[in-house]
Amino acid sequence: MANGTKKKGTSVKGLKAARNSVVSQRGVPWGTIVAVVAVVALAAAVITYYMVQSAPKRAAAAWAPTADNPDPSLKIPGIVTTQYKGSVHILPTERVAYDKTPPYGGPHDGYWAACNGIVYPKAVRTENMVHALEHGAVWIAYNPAQVTGDGLDKLKKRVEGKQYTMMSPYPGLDKPISLQSWGHQLKVDNADDQRIDEFITALRTNQNTYPEVGASCDALGAGMFDPDNPPAFDPAPPGPDAKPMNYQGSTGTQQDMGNGVTATPATPTSR
Incomplete structure (x- = not known):
């Protein structure tokens, strides 16, 4: 009995010692730590990508116009609205003394920009x-001195190939980014602002908010408006001959007839 008890005690002590020796030899499991960090980083990247890519879809679900909510944009923080009369046209050689920068309504050229x-x-x-x-x-519109690189690419993805959407630099803009639809404007500081997608969803071709429902956004072409060679932006302040915001239209301009059809002017215009 005594000998048996002694051997049992020795055996247990030996097992504990061996186990402690193995544990001490294992060290820090760096491989496992690196793997866990990599998985967490990948998950974070996937979530970020999803949030960016799904932003338009999530905006569509919450900001699309309905019969009960014809202009959802009115709930977007920071949005500014103004009532403007439509179909007031000027000649390609004339300018308008707009009341907003960038403008989002009022008298305008008889030829529309391709959008x-x-x-x-x-x-x-x-x-x-x-x-x-x-x-x-x-x-x-964006300030080219403030929006470049990744921010610029994010804006382009919201525009390229999407009907009734257009984008251009606007030198001297007081904010990095400004969004315009007829009678509506929103200015934001960066391309990650979720309000950009909300604005686009709520107002692009929202028939409750613009004058000429069904009008075209296609290019008119050379001699009218050529998107490959569009008329240049004039940074100079409008002169004393600029047309005021209450202007009633110039003789001989293109006149919209609805559904995107434009009548030929009674007298030729020159560029």
Whole structure:
């Protein structure tokens, strides 16, 4: 009995010692730690990608106009609205003394800027851009000195190939980004702002908010408005001959007839 008890005690002590020795030899499990960190980083990247890519869909669910809520944009923090009369046209040689910067309504050129998912690399004449808003487009303007690189790419993805959307630099803009639709404007500080998608969803071709429902956004072409060679933006302040916001329209301009049809002017115009 005594010998048996002694052997049992020795055996238990030996097992504990061996186990402690193995544990002490294991060290820090760096491989496991690195693997866990990698998995967490991957998960974070996937979540971030999902949030960015799904933003338009999530905005569509909450900000799409309905019969009960014809203009959801009115609930977007920071949005500004103004009532403007539509179909007041000027000649390509004339300017408007707009009351907002960038403008989002008022008298405008008889030729609209192409707004069929186009990103203009250079600033475009304002009077043409405003006409496109009258057709239900959303115009993303940005300060080229403040929005570059990844931020610029994020804005382009919201525009390229998407009908009734256009984008252009706007030198001297007082905020990095400004969004316009007819009678509506929202200015934001960066391209990650969720209000950008909310604005686009609520107002692009929202038939409750713009004058010419069904009007075209396609390019008119050379001699009218050529998106490959659009009329340039004029940074100079409008002169004393600029048309006021209550202007009633110039003789001989293109006149919209509805559904995107534009009548030929009674007298030729010159550019």
